Amino acid sequence: MDWIKLFFLHPVSFYQGAAFPFALLFNYLCLWDSFSTQARYLFLLAGGGVLALAAMGVYAVLIFIPAVCAVVLVSSLGPQDVHRWTFFFQMSWQTLCHLGLHYTEYYLQEPPSLRFCITLSSLMLLTQRVTSLSLDICEGKVETATGDIRSRSSLSEHLCKALPYFSYFLFFPALLGGPLCSFQRFQAHIQASSSLCGYTFWALTHRVLKILGLECLKVALRGVVSAGAGLTDCQQFECIYVLWSTAGLFKLTYYSQWILDDWLLHAAGFGPAFDRSTGDEGYIPDADIWTLETSHRLSLFTRKWNQSTARWLRRLVFQQSRVWPLLQTFAFSAWWHGLHPGQVFGFLCWAVMVEADYLIHAFANSSIRSWPLKLLYRTLTWAHTQLIVAYIMLAVEGRSLSSLWSLCNSYNSAFPMVYCILLFLLLKRKHKVN
Structure with missing residues (x-):
């Protein structure tokens, strides 16, 4: 039927539909007490990485780089500075990527790569999550251990503390679309008991x-x-x-x-x-x-x-x-x-x-x-x-x-x-x- 073709020909719709079974699997695993908080973060982060590579190909690096930089900034800056610097970096990076699209469309007069357009859309959503978190930190709604990245803790300890931020920036249900989910809400769901998980x-x-x-x-x-x-x-x-x-x-x-x-x-x-x-x-x-x-x-x-x-x-x-x-x-x-x-x-x-x-x-x-x-x-x-x-x-x-x-x-x-x-x-x- 025509509507089936139209639905699956839309690239973002196709990848969102492909991610649906993994969303159900995540919800099912949340019902098990053995599925720890760290495992939930890792599942969402790994799903986001795989989905990014599948939908964006080599352009996925344009998402991974600002996500890593945002985690570094959030972990190293104080509440008074974090929003200003994360906003400046994120919007500068996104603007450079958009200028690349301008160069392709208006100067080279060539149609842009479909994967690059998906990347730009995902990058705009990443900007929402990054600035939302930085505002929460600035307003005292989210507390971070400032200076952790410069401490003498081991690399594994640094990564464990940064894992919630990585997972929030790249979790696969919101990577390509969806309403903005705050970090507090995201973290509350991950840390919720199994009785709160599920769907109707x-x-x-x-x-x-x-x-x-x-x-x-x-x-x-x-x-x-x-x-x-x-x-x-x-x-x-x-x-x-x-x-x-x-x-x-x-x-x-x-x-x-x-x-x-x-x-x-x-x-x-x-x-x-x-x-x-x-x-x-x-x-x-x-x-x-x-x-x-x-x-x-x-x-x-x-x-x-x-x-x-x-x-x-x-x-x-x-x-x-x-x-x-x-x-x-x-x-x-x-x-x-x-x-x-x-x-x-x-x-x-x-x-x-x-x-x-x-x-x-x-x-x-x-x-x-x-x-x-x-x-x-x-x-x-x-x-x-x-x-x-x-x-x-x-x-x-x-x-x-x-x-x-x-x-x-x-x-x-x-x-x-x-x-x-x-x-x-x-x-x-x-x-x-x-």
Whole structure:
């Protein structure tokens, strides 16, 4: 069937599916008291190394080197310095790798290696885990034995103390995808008693059914998109339909991949069932499809889109910024994604749209009283929100200047322009009132 081919032709989906039996095996072994804490760390680390070599080939070294360097920095620096230096090193390394992709795509005009693209995606997730741990250490949530690496302890003792960090950075259920898991949550699961391990068969089955349903929708929508015109040859209002259908295909791909990543983490025992057992509220799935598809607020959509990454960006950038925190957050997001022209434009446009969304809805909530007008307002803003999201998504996914030029020259540019005009008028009104 077509949906089976589509599912297994996606490289990350294939490797995530191949890792599923090993996630179940890990969960099964956790039920045995003889499967010690050290053995659990080693199993997850070894699985991550094998998965990295299988998915990335020789490019796996681009993951292993920053992981080793991050462990060295975490083990040798004090709480006040660890975040600054780990952030600087990790983002510098990731930026150099992204520049290699720029060189291949824009200078050599060659398609990049698929394994290299998988490596970059995994490197971005590694950056999340490294900076999340360094922030936890800086804030006193995680304690480390500072200076251990310079002590006179034996090499084996150093490696035993560093093993939890190595395992956290490279554990295979989160190597290629999945919501961000904090180090405290990761360590709590590894050290939990066997009664806390396990998974729910029906929860896994429910996720599989969701994935199959989304893949079937992708096949149907892909047929519609491929049969129609593209942004380069669409005519006038036809471009709006092209925008909506193409963005819909992108969203279905994201939803399917996020649920697949969640499925693998759940199979390994890192899902929400563990939080219910321990009382931890740390697990946040990336895909809240109902909220994303029904929200009439762009700001709410932004918080719910890839939720764990949104929370990570808020903690890493937004809460640390004193001037223009929203703009700084989206600018950093563009940097983290690779600084392609479409990404820079898309994320900066997203920041402006969210700022406009706050003012528009604040004004509407104080001005619209009758429920028929509120219903009409919610309907129009829902449609406008979905079209603005589609516009941003095509800019970010198109990446290149040529794709961005085609998008900006289409009728679709009217949607963000409406919000820009409203933002200007409401800011002017707010200034007069003040």
